[in-house]
Amino acid sequence: MNLWVVLGGNSIAFGGLLFLLSAGFALIFGLMRIPNLTHGSLFMMGAYFGVSLIGWGLGFWPAALLAALGVGAFGGLVERLLLRRLPGAELAQVLVTLGLSFMIADACLLGWGGDPLAIAAPSELHGSIRIAGFAFPLYRIVVIVVAVLIAAALWILIDRTRLGAMIRAGVDDPDIARVVGIRVSLLFTIVFSLGAGLAGFAGVIGGPILSVYPGLDQDMLPLALVVVILGGSGSLVGSFVGSFVVGFLYNFGQALFPELAYVVLFLPMLVVLVVRPQGLFGRAAP
Amino acid sequence: MTTTRPTRRMLLKGAAAATAAASLPAPAIADAPPIKIGLLTVKTGPLAQGGIQMEQGTDLFFKHVGNKLAGRPAELVIADTGGNPAGTKTKAQELIERDRVDMIFGPLAAFELLAISDYVARQKCPILSLAAAEDMTQRKPNPYFIRSSATSAQAMRPLADYARKELKYSTVITVANDFAFGYEEIGGFQRVFEDEGGRVKAKLWPPLVTPDYTPFLAQMSGVDAIVSGLGGSNPVKFMLQYKDQNIGLPLLGGGVAMDDGLLKSFGDEAIGVISSAAYTVDLDTPSNRRYVEDSIRDYGGVPGSYAAGLYCNGMVAEAALQKTGGKTDDKEALIEAMRAVSLADSPRGPFHFDHFGNVVGDIFIRRCEKKDGKLVNTTIKTYHDVSQFWTYDEKWFLAQPVYSRDYPPLKS
């Protein structure tokens, strides 16, 4: 009984982290249709930035924000210099982002060495609190809260602001959007930066749970893929729900069917793709 | 000399200048062609942490001997396997067939070693590896293999003995990565712990790639202690989450899980963890003091067991070559000389080899403490002359199957 409750709680917390990881992926993949295979690398990059910033004496939250800005700026550059030249060319985008992920991984190894590095959670968030008789790590609760806040902020941004309206217009029909005076190219850079920045932010937030090490990028990318495919690309609600679904699949799969843990993880992705390609919450393709 | 290699650069910040010059092979002044040693290491990808250490250990040894072995100039050829078995095979071929090395140091991981073991034996190339797969020196011995570090379980058996006799633990849950190294570490611990009357209540096997350990942590309760045989970057993640989840049980760890080189990555959660290892930084012998000081000077940090293991490999090669008069042509004689090496003073203390080429040496039980704001492992007990068979009869031992996921089975 105890085990189930703890696993359930952790599934939710891990789901929160997964949402932070995949929200940016959902933006880039869903809105711009770019299969951004650097997403895991951007996550790792953010985490490494966080390590250095905290090492230079910055607090945890400022470091997370600055790391997000840094990774976001990097993402903007990638979009401007590389992906801009390859509109609608998925094959080329796959190749470029793969090549970039090789480069980022090797550059991080050069810059931060091979040792795993830990990011300490802010000291006030150490320890745990008791919920219904079960101890639950405080930091993980904060991760859930942050995930919900980010989800709300993104929803407001996309659905309720002028910028969001322009983004949606630019994605749905770039030509018409240009005609009515929307600077689509700038919008795409913004969306890509935002997605990259979110990945970087998630890297720092995930640091106290995952630590940072070479190979973190490859561990995280498939998880982001699963979440976004399950939830439905282009749907924030989908990624949100998808994150928690994957959180549960991951936790219970590892504990109950260790031999089939990855099958438990990827089979639902396959089923969704085959049976309902738009994902659980995605719009059907026009 | 057909190969000239570009300088290799150390990755660690601040150490580049000190090592770049020294790592170039010295020009061959003597008439004899240089002795060539190939190092199979991992410099890229997720396993690079151990690989970089291996390179540092070898590098420091070459500096200490002035790039000379038994009076002959010595040359180091470094190959990056990328941490994958197919890459290791190709790199081993490169070292043996193209560079014609006289012996190989490395590789790092057991799955790398298993991919090339048959090949190097066919090529009659002595191989001094850290890879801890037990059967390499037990049921499927490779006649050209030497291991001066330890088998997977070699340091775990003393730990079990210590946990049972000194700490008086009677029940534990084990957690180790789901691959051969984990099985063998935990198998060795379990066998001794149970033979001395303890009980292993559950064995948990998270895969090597495990972002979140909570599914496993959730299963840890109701015992005296947790035994960790995790490796790679996993101990850091595991310890963070272990503390997060308030498990609160004493933690015992294998050598890799609490490696000295890894301590800088831990926070205060590591204080009090008891571990056992074949190498410990705080061993107070002349050669270890010099080794540790120079490592800190050149690479900016205390050396871990991977670095020390490679340094000791160098010492073994040197001692063996002294005996053969620097000759490397007769591989049988060379490997025989290596296995006959017995050193009284090395960074890991005195050691010699058994007839399988596996080390017989000291195993150190350490407690992690904080001294001057830094985490250190302090030795609290030393088991002398520990063999890979512990106190068991060799014949009986070899008749048992190799440790696996389900062997020894849990006692119900």
Add this chain to the structure above:
Amino acid sequence: MKRAALGLVLVALATLPLWIGNEYYINIAAQILLYAVFALGMNVLVGYAGLVSLGHAGLFGIAAYAGAVVITSGGNHFVAIVTALAVTVGVAAAFAVLALRGTGLGFVMITVALGQIVWGVAYRWISITNGDNGVSITSRPSPFGLSLATASGFYWATLAVFLVALASIAILAASPFGASLRGTRDQPRRMTALGYNIWVIRFLAFVLSGFWSGVAGMLFLYYNQFISPQAVALSASAEALLMVIAGGTSTLLGPVVGAALVVIMKNVASAYIERWNFVLGAIFVAIVIFMPEGLVPGSARLGRWCLARLRRRAVPAPTAAAPRWEVGREVGPEAGSEVEP
């Protein structure tokens, strides 16, 4: 002229072990050929059919694992090879049925999921696959009395397989089926209107590429005498895709050049370039940006351009070849209109 050149290349390839001097380079050459077979097989799907797969390492690995399991449980090499290829073709057919439910990115993602499931099984189903430690086999076969245990023996066998693959894919590309395959890539709607069953054509292309991936997987198993989950990982699929694209899709020799590039970078150049991973990534990015059609057609274009410059200085620089990135997408008025047949 062309025939003479072809003959010369063939002679050079066939006699390579005699003049290259060192066993190590013979082994590297064998590896290039082995991966070239893999890339050629993938190119049937990626280049000719315009369907991008990131799961082919799964098929490659299934063949190798199936072969290894048969051999370690006592089967002979003939049985192992036949079983491995049969299993791979069967699995490829199943993969094709699933993957062809999607188009464009959907297709890519389904292949990712399939590849990851194969990897997950290889990695975690330890009782059969031995997990991380992989499966070793102790011997290579000796077909027709030629022992493959030596580097040259293995090289010649791989060369023979490679030539068969190359020839059969060349014949395929020139055949009516090849034409209809390219048709399904460029004009799927028109093909349907003309009475072609594009699903069947794509299915066959998938299975065929799966077959050659399986052949390459068996060669890999025999070359290394070892198979482990790393060979099945997503990064292995990505690497194979990079070989195809870097060399030039839908050209016959492109994948071969791509395979050579990747093998040489990973195995030879890595001895001299410490940061070879970074350089490899940079090469891929540069190819996409500066030579979008791939190395083989790209170099040909560059060559023609230089030649023209030499002849007549006034020739304006050619515009980059028409962007070829529409592979896998429907272009023009038919965009997005493709439906399940």
